Amino acid sequence: MTNLKTFQNLDSNDILSHFRKEFIHQINEIYLDGNSLGKLPRETEKKLTEVLRYQWGKRLIRSWNENWLDLPEKIAEKYSKLLNVKKDEVIIGESTSVRLYQIVHSLLSTDIYPKQLGTDILNFPTDNYILDGLNKIFSLQNVNLIKYGQEIFADLNLLKDQIKKKPGIYCLSLVTYKSSFLYPMKNLNIWAEKFKSIIVWDLSHAIGAIDIDLKSSEAKICIGCSYKYMNGGPGAPAFMFIKNELLKKLSNPIRGWFGHKKPFNFDLNYIPDENINRFSIGTPPILSLYAMETGIDITLKAGIKSIRKKSLLQTEFFITLLNKKLVPLGYNLESPKEKSKRGAHITISHKFSWQICQALIQGINNSVKIIPDFRPPNFIRFGISPLYNRFEDLFIVVKRLEDIVAGKEYMNFNSEKKMLHKKAFRNYS
Numbered sequence: 001m002t003n004l005k006t007f008q009n010l011d012s013n014d015i016l017s018h019f020r021k022e023f024i025h026q027i028n029e030i031y032l033d034g035n036s037l038g039k040l041p042r043e044t045e046k047k048l049t050e051v052l053r054y055q056w057g058k059r060l061i062r063s064w065n066e067n068w069l070d071l072p073e074k075i076a077e078k079y080s081k082l083l084n085v086k087k088d089e090v091i092i093g094e095s096t097s098v099r100l101y102q103i104v105h106s107l108l109s110t111d112i113y114p115k116q117l118g119t120d121i122l123n124f125p126t127d128n129y130i131l132d133g134l135n136k137i138f139s140l141q142n143v144n145l146i147k148y149g150q151e152i153f154a155d156l157n158l159l160k161d162q163i164k165k166k167p168g169i170y171c172l173s174l175v176t177y178k179s180s181f182l183y184p185m186k187n188l189n190i191w192a193e194k195f196k197s198i199i200v201w202d203l204s205h206a207i208g209a210i211d212i213d214l215k216s217s218e219a220k221i222c223i224g225c226s227y228k229y230m231n232g233g234p235g236a237p238a239f240m241f242i243k244n245e246l247l248k249k250l251s252n253p254i255r256g257w258f259g260h261k262k263p264f265n266f267d268l269n270y271i272p273d274e275n276i277n278r279f280s281i282g283t284p285p286i287l288s289l290y291a292m293e294t295g296i297d298i299t300l301k302a303g304i305k306s307i308r309k310k311s312l313l314q315t316e317f318f319i320t321l322l323n324k325k326l327v328p329l330g331y332n333l334e335s336p337k338e339k340s341k342r343g344a345h346i347t348i349s350h351k352f353s354w355q356i357c358q359a360l361i362q363g364i365n366n367s368v369k370i371i372p373d374f375r376p377p378n379f380i381r382f383g384i385s386p387l388y389n390r391f392e393d394l395f396i397v398v399k400r401l402e403d404i405v406a407g408k409e410y411m412n413f414n415s416e417k418k419m420l421h422k423k424a425f426r427n428y429s
């Protein structure tokens, strides 16, 4: 089970293996950062060139009527299929951060839920910042920030107990960014409902990797980005799902003209659109919308159930190798062992994680370059994307991790985190 041949056989039998050729790859490089920024699909490159040359270059303003005004809805419909909800329950546009602000502000402006905000320590910082900011605007009691004493698992009993004691509007990431912990969505939605609460789910690390059925999991509101496993491109527009029954009671706190029922009447009075489009704000980012379309098309074609099946097998094999070859060298698994509790990325740690990451990225003596992701204090994340990562890639990565520590290769790299950009210390040269 732990030799190269086994991994190559898994690739030969993989029903999704042909999707790899839909993406652009670099020679001698294994990309394992699909949970941060997914790869560029070949078709996206073609489509954008066509849109630039013809729709923008030639047709100019006429393209709004010919192609552009319907584009956000066209993509929303595709996302609704992936999430198994109605097409008029999904809207595309803005960023996850903006959508979270909009929807929580909107919820706080009604009396549907108690005015208590909450989240947990495993959530992505932007969600915490947004909640904290809204908390101040609405002059509420402190955000209920639930802590578990470690960064891998949510203590579900503690979480439920907190929702019961302090009911209100909670925000959780379905798959957590650091450890890949996956929450039991339906179970928690039912619990929240029982205590007059709602969970706004951030699906950023789950969409495109997990088979999420929002209908059967009784979710009411979800947000998320499309630049990770959805391969929508850097800063690609976000998606938001609002269940129809709830939508009727909500209004948009940012009244832009695209949320108006008839934007091109240029009416001075704001009349919100009747459907989810009332959550639109300004002019849609057409190039970004086109850039994200092929990613969703490929995902729908591959089928999310097959993607999840392959993802579980890949993470399982990765963990098996890790336990056998890397744990004796001081590496630790920082993701849940149990498959029902984890997403598609695997996080590990080591005392020398930063230097190990540098060694992976730079390669040595013509060895393959491996692109993972570093997260403080000492986590290395491997975002394994079933649409383009092979089983063989995982075998090669573990072998490199083994060699880097066994041969003390990491010592060639400085432990100091150099800033390549004033905001980031990652080194992807």
Ligand SMILES: Cc1ncc(COP(=O)(O)O)c(C=O)c1O
Residues within 6 Å of the ligand: 095, 096, 097, 098, 124, 126, 127, 173, 177, 202, 204, 205, 225
């Ligand atoms: C769970 C989660 N939410 C939100 C974001 C970022 O949101 P935005 O697209 O607004 O930058 C990320 C980014 O990695 C994330 O992992």
